Amino acid sequence: MRIARKKDLTTRRFLSASLALLLCAGFTTLSARSRSSARPTHIRIPLWIDPAPAELTAKDLTASLSGKAAPITGIQTPSSDLIILLVLDLTGDIALVDPARQALIQQVKALPPNAWVGLLRAQDGLSVLADPTPNRKTIADAIQALPVSGKAGLLDTVNAIAGLADGIVRKSNVRVAILYVTDSDITNYREDFTNPVINSSDPHDLSRRFPEALIQEKISSLQTQIAAGEAPLFIVHLQYRSTRLNQAYQNGLETLAEFTAGYGSFCRSQAEIPEAIGKAFTYMRSAWFLTIGLPEREHSAVQVRLELANHGDVHLAYRARLSLKRK
Numbered sequence: 127m128r129i130a131r132k133k134d135l136t137t138r139r140f141l142s143a144s145l146a147l148l149l150c151a152g153f154t155t156l157s158a159r160s161r162s163s164a165r166p167t168h169i170r171i172p173l174w175i176d177p178a179p180a181e182l183t184a185k186d187l188t189a190s191l192s193g194k195a196a197p198i199t200g201i202q203t204p205s206s207d208l209i210i211l212l213v214l215d216l217t218g219d220i221a222l223v224d225p226a227r228q229a230l231i232q233q234v235k236a237l238p239p240n241a242w243v244g245l246l247r248a249q250d251g252l253s254v255l256a257d258p259t260p261n262r263k264t265i266a267d268a269i270q271a272l273p274v275s276g277k278a279g280l281l282d283t284v285n286a287i288a289g290l291a292d293g294i295v296r297k298s299n300v301r302v303a304i305l306y307v308t309d310s311d312i313t314n315y316r317e318d319f320t321n322p323v324i325n326s327s328d329p330h331d332l333s334r335r336f337p338e339a340l341i342q343e344k345i346s347s348l349q350t351q352i353a354a355g356e357a358p359l360f361i362v363h364l365q366y367r368s369t370r371l372n373q374a375y376q377n378g379l380e381t382l383a384e385f386t387a388g389y390g391s392f393c394r395s396q397a398e399i400p401e402a403i404g405k406a407f408t409y410m411r412s413a414w415f416l417t418i419g420l421p422e423r424e425h426s427a428v429q430v431r432l433e434l435a436n437h438g439d440v441h442l443a444y445r446a447r448l449s450l451k452r453k
C-alpha cells in the first residue's frame with residue numbers, strides 16, 4: 127500500500143514544520159507545544175496480537191478506560207502507514223557499532239514502501255541527520271556516515287523525542303514508533319549519576335547504601351514526563367554491563383520502554399546485535415493502533431483494558447496506563 131499523494135504532502139508538511147522547529151527553537155519548545163494542555167477527545171493505544179488475526183474490526187474488540195466502557199473509533203493495522211523515529215546514541219566501541227550499522231541498514235531496506243524513517247543523533251542534544259523519508263538510500267547513507275563520539279545522550283533526549291512522536295501521532299493518521307540504538311554507559315553522561323558518598327565517616331550515610339538512587343530518581347522523573355506520549359519506545363543496547371550502577375541504569379531503561387508498551391533489549395555479545403535490532407523492527411512493523419474515544423469527564427490518568435472476542439486463544443499486549451495531562 128502506498129501513501130496517497132494528498133496524505134503524503136500533508137504528512138511531509140507536518141514533519142518538515144516539526145523538524146524546522148526542532149532546529150530553530152530546540153526540542154524542548156516542540157515538546158511543550160506538541161503536548162498542549164487542551165483536553166484530548168481520544169487516545170491511541172498500540173496493540174500487539176499473538177497470533178495476529180487476518181483481519182480485525184472494532185466489533186471484535188471491547189475497550190474500557192478506568193473500568194468504564196469506551197468506544198473504539200478507529201483501527202490501524204500492521205499494513206497501515208508507519209513512521210519510525212530512529213535515534214542513535216553511539217559513543218564507544220566501533221566493533222559493536224559497525225554490526226549495528228549494518229543491521230539497521232538491512233532492516234531499513236526491508237521496510238514496506240509506506241514506512242518512513244527519520245534519523246536523529248542524541249549527542250549534545252538531539253540533532254536531525256535525516257528528515258523522515260521513504261528513501262532507503264538517504265537513511266542508509268546517513269547511518270553509515272554517523273560519527274561515533276561524545277557523551278551518552280539517551281536520558282537527556284528521550285522526553286524531547288517522545289514529544290515529537292506524540293505530536294506526529296496526534297496530527298497525522300499514521301502509526302509511530304521510537305527506536306533508540308545505544309551503547310551508553312551511565313558514567314559517560316554529562317550529569318553525574320554516581321551518587322557519591324556525602325559523609326565518608328558515617329557508616330549509616332544513605333548515599334553509601336543506595337548508590338543508584340540518582341539513577342532511579344531520573345528514571346521516575348522521565349516516566350512522569352512521557353506518561354502522556356502515545357508512541358511506543360524501543361531500546362536496543364549494544365553492550366550489557368554488569369556493574370551495579372549500570373544494572374540500575376539498564377533496569378531503568380527497560381522500565382521506561384515497557385511503560386510505553388515497547389521494550390528494552392540488551393546485547394551480551396556482538397553476535398546478538400543483528401537479532402536484537404531485527405526483533406525491534408519486526409515488533410514495530412507488527413503493531414496495531416486503536417483509537418479510543420474519551421468520555422467528557424475523565425481523570426488525568428486512565429487504566430486501559432482491552433478484550434478480543436471470537437478469535438480463539440490469543441495474547442494481547444498493549445499500553446495499559448496513560449496520562450491525559452501533558453507535562
